[in-house]
């Protein structure tokens with residue numbers, strides 16, 4: 001937002017003094033303050049960037065300090081739960097417009113941010129039935145100024161789509177790395193030493209922040225369990241095809257999945273991990289993962 005000149009003055013805070021100090025050193029914002037109440041005072045736009053399970057608590061904390069007419073949004077990976085948590089604490093004269101940028105890495109903390117993170121990524125908004133259209137347009141303009149593409153979605157639909165595209169894949173990566181770790185005990189260190197690209201991709205995802213992902217799974221429980229059930233059925237089907245030596249079934253299945261991948265690439269939606277790769281640089285130091 002600073003680089004794009006999307007806000008005239010930006011205040012930030014974090015609960016840990018170490019993070020606040022890092023944010024000051026990195027000059028991430030115009031002013032780093034000691035608590036959320038001070039950060040939101042006089043703010044036209046407030047962006048909640050805490051784990052999904054902490055959104056309600058932080059909203060309760062800032063409630064008495066919000067400027068009348070302010071817009072509050074969030075970046076949480078799950079939307080229905082955030083709406084449930086935040087809504088009881090909303091003053092009448094404040095607008096809440098939930099959001100979710102589909103952009104991130106396995107790293108967290110102040111050193112992991114970089115200005116290009118949102119470029120050409122989707123940023124979903126899940127407006128509520130009474131959302132003010134002018135405030136919604138203003139928030140969309142802010143997000144577009146960061147380089148992202150905005151789209152609206154109904155909150156329950158968002159949670160189902162993300163269970164397919166992000167949450168369940170993370171769970172599968174966590175599981176695969178866990179399996180490899182168990183196996184390592186019988187293969188000594190070979191599993192890690194000879195890990196091929198596919199497994200390395202899993203380990204990158206499985207290095208994501210444990211608190212963030214614990215909250216995602218606890219708060220998008222129904223959608224994740226639904227997708228996990230479907231995943232298990234397909235897995236059993238493939239397991240059976242392997243056992244039966246049904247090469248045709250395996251070949252047909254993999255041909256279909258390849259077409260899906262090619263469709264994603266052709267649509268220009270290859271959201272492969274940024275890896276700080278596409279010209280973007282991390283803020284400087286190694287990711288602190290958990291300050």
Ligand SMILES: NC(=O)c1ccc[n+]([C@@H]2O[C@H](COP(=O)([O-])OP(=O)(O)OC[C@H]3O[C@@H](n4cnc5c(N)ncnc54)[C@H](O)[C@@H]3O)[C@@H](O)[C@H]2O)c1
Nearest residue numbers: 014015049050051052054075076077101103104105108109
């Ligand atoms: N990392 C990603 O890939 C990604 C992508 C899109 C959305 N998100 C969402 O963004 C949000 C923040 O994730 P992040 O990756 O920026 O994490 P982060 O670890 O970089 O930042 C989280 C912040 O929340 C604070 N925090 C943690 N627990 C808290 C609590 N109980 N009370 C008050 N503050 C608390 C931390 O001190 C830190 O300042 C999450 O809701 C996550 O679901 C993350």
Ligand SMILES: O=C(O)C(=O)C[C@]1(C(=O)O)C=C[C@@H](O)C=C1
Nearest residue numbers: 077101102103104105106166273
């Ligand atoms: O690339 C990654 O590291 C991510 O996991 C980013 C990712 C995703 O699943 O695409 C993770 C969680 C979010 O809510 C949005 C983006």
